[in-house]
Amino acid sequence: MSQNTLKSLDGAVLFIFGATGDLAKRKLFPAIYSLYKEGKLSENFAVIGLARRPKTKEQFRDNLHASINEFSRYDQKDTERWNQFVEHFEYMSLDTQNPEGFKDLNVLTQSLEEKFSLNGNRLFYLALAPELFGGVAQNLRVGGLLESGGWHRLVIEKPFGYDLKSAEELNKQIRGVFEEEEIYRIDHYLGKEMVQNIEVIRFANAFFEPLWNNKHIANVQVTLSETVGVEERGGYYDHSGALRDMVQNHALQIVSMIAMEAPSRLEAEDIRDEKVKVLRSIRPFADDQDLRNHVIRGQYKAGSHGGKDMPAYRDEPNVNPESVTETFFAAKLHVDNFRWAGVPFYVRTGKRMPAKSTEVVVEFKNVPDHVYLAKNNNLRPNLLVIRVNPEEGIYIKINAKKPDSERSIVPVAMDFCQSCQVGINTPEAYERLLFDALCGESTYFTRWDEVATAWSIIDQIANSWSKDASDLKFYPAGTWGPEESHELLARDGFHWWPVNGQEEDDVIWISGKS
Numbered sequence: 001m002s003q004n005t006l007k008s009l010d011g012a013v014l015f016i017f018g019a020t021g022d023l024a025k026r027k028l029f030p031a032i033y034s035l036y037k038e039g040k041l042s043e044n045f046a047v048i049g050l051a052r053r054p055k056t057k058e059q060f061r062d063n064l065h066a067s068i069n070e071f072s073r074y075d076q077k078d079t080e081r082w083n084q085f086v087e088h089f090e091y092m093s094l095d096t097q098n099p100e101g102f103k104d105l106n107v108l109t110q111s112l113e114e115k116f117s118l119n120g121n122r123l124f125y126l127a128l129a130p131e132l133f134g135g136v137a138q139n140l141r142v143g144g145l146l147e148s149g150g151w152h153r154l155v156i157e158k159p160f161g162y163d164l165k166s167a168e169e170l171n172k173q174i175r176g177v178f179e180e181e182e183i184y185r186i187d188h189y190l191g192k193e194m195v196q197n198i199e200v201i202r203f204a205n206a207f208f209e210p211l212w213n214n215k216h217i218a219n220v221q222v223t224l225s226e227t228v229g230v231e232e233r234g235g236y237y238d239h240s241g242a243l244r245d246m247v248q249n250h251a252l253q254i255v256s257m258i259a260m261e262a263p264s265r266l267e268a269e270d271i272r273d274e275k276v277k278v279l280r281s282i283r284p285f286a287d288d289q290d291l292r293n294h295v296i297r298g299q300y301k302a303g304s305h306g307g308k309d310m311p312a313y314r315d316e317p318n319v320n321p322e323s324v325t326e327t328f329f330a331a332k333l334h335v336d337n338f339r340w341a342g343v344p345f346y347v348r349t350g351k352r353m354p355a356k357s358t359e360v361v362v363e364f365k366n367v368p369d370h371v372y373l374a375k376n377n378n379l380r381p382n383l384l385v386i387r388v389n390p391e392e393g394i395y396i397k398i399n400a401k402k403p404d405s406e407r408s409i410v411p412v413a414m415d416f417c418q419s420c421q422v423g424i425n426t427p428e429a430y431e432r433l434l435f436d437a438l439c440g441e442s443t444y445f446t447r448w449d450e451v452a453t454a455w456s457i458i459d460q461i462a463n464s465w466s467k468d469a470s471d472l473k474f475y476p477a478g479t480w481g482p483e484e485s486h487e488l489l490a491r492d493g494f495h496w497w498p499v500n501g502q503e504e505d506d507v508i509w510i511s512g513k514s
């Protein structure tokens, strides 16, 4: 578990490869600015933006200004402070396939290290297409960039491969240059406040841990729904699909945080050891038929939501008009260990759903059927709902006596809405992760064995799907996916709980002190 008090930053040069790209603009620059505004970077840093297109330092700084203006949660009205901030930024035009250019980059880096009195710590952030990762690692060595006196760390964006084989190949290339401890594989969901809070909720509360097992939990539901379609990313997404884009990384990481055993120490390696054990315990499907019974894929067709018409996936830019890529995924998974045997983990994710919502619902088993209260009332199962995104918080659903009635029982949701209290000041995932990487805190980055094990789960599904796409179901944009996703739970006597605070009408909400 990451402990902020232990983190310290000793000054570093931050290299942003892909500095003219979308990720840098929307996430990385605003994250650096937030860290600066909060005093976490002090004046002890330099940033070098790298991409092929030529730009002057001034043009780059103008781009930085525009990005922060649009995407940062902090303003930049204090001109003196802003000028101080941008002074730390340089730009260099560099094709990552040009080894000579890396030698020039080393010269520029050394001059900045001198200017800002830095001791050779270097963080290389690859906001690039994955096929360039291996070449960058090689050229960093060729250019002498790994010979400075400080530490060297490589931060890599997803996707980490397309399947296990390609991920292994990529890993081999990177490991030829960097040690595992120097590699920080980003899964930005691990930087989200409420995903990090899962550990605390579980391990710091006496009333959850004793119940956290198959004796008391009926099922776990993980939803990662989005209202957007594929936007500008049709070219990438059509080769990826929901399975590779969201399940291989974010969804399986959340499952492993929910299901892991308490680590022996709150250290990165101990936590990651426990998470990988969960992934290894996920039961493979017996055969193609078993897989198709328990894994649903869908693709959105034209539809509408909130009065707005939305095109079919196949009509989106850069998507094959006959594409069989899934934009929706739902599955029933089993974690085969003593704690979880018999508890279904239902996972779903999709684009063009009615709500943007990342939530985990832990549904507890009911009290015995024949006790007086259960017999005469419509008792609802107790739920623990962890709301990750866009609202952050948790609520617990219990049964309580209806005020002023004799024995009527009503469902009550006791709500801790963290985002209502802390509001927009909650740090963005990229902000936390960038700072963690600068501080050498790797807990919320994925280790190679986690990535490889997740790919082996995904490969079984992808390989089965590639044989025949007849199970692909079409759902209207703006709905909760194919009917088969609901049937998946109905067969077990369950249903998807509504997400995004859309609880049943008779639920009484009790919120924290205002």
Ligand SMILES: NC(=O)C1=CN([C@@H]2O[C@H](COP(=O)(O)OP(=O)(O)OC[C@H]3O[C@@H](n4cnc5c(N)ncnc54)[C@H](OP(=O)(O)O)[C@@H]3O)[C@@H](O)[C@H]2O)C=CC1
Pocket (backbone or CB within 6 Å): 017, 018, 019, 020, 021, 022, 023, 024, 050, 051, 052, 053, 094, 095, 096, 097, 126, 127, 128, 129, 130, 132, 157, 158, 159
């Ligand atoms: N955008 C997002 O929200 C997310 C992105 N990612 C991942 O982050 C990575 C970057 O994504 P994104 O920013 O969207 O991509 P973009 O296509 O917007 O940007 C790619 C960047 O790479 C640079 N580039 C391309 N080829 C070279 C080269 N040979 N040498 C040097 N620079 C090069 C481009 O600049 P130039 O053309 O000037 O060289 C540009 O700055 C990808 O791996 C993506 O999957 C992951 C999660 C979310």
Ligand SMILES: O=C1O[C@H](COP(=O)(O)O)[C@@H](O)[C@H](O)[C@H]1O
Pocket (backbone or CB within 6 Å): 226, 245, 246, 358, 389
């Ligand atoms: O990694 C990805 O995540 C986003 C959703 O992230 P969120 O933080 O907005 O929930 C998704 O849109 C994208 O397709 C995927 O690549």
